[in-house]
Amino acid sequence: GRRLDLRGLKCPLPAMKTRVALGMMRAGERLTVLATDPMSAIDVPHAATGAGGAILQQYREGATQVFEIEKSGQL
16 A cells, blocks of 8 residues: 655645545555644544545554555545
């Protein structure tokens, strides 16, 4: 799958970049997003579902939020 390292970026950039990346993906493809902005815990899942993605996993590794997202078949 694809990997999007957005550590160090402030919201709304992680959410916007997640939305753009998902927009370029096909159904069934997976995207891993790494972000450190605390707001990304809320903003990235909203952006992902709005762009046709499904959150498979969301967890923390230290200061990093990790999101495992799969592009769904419908928008």
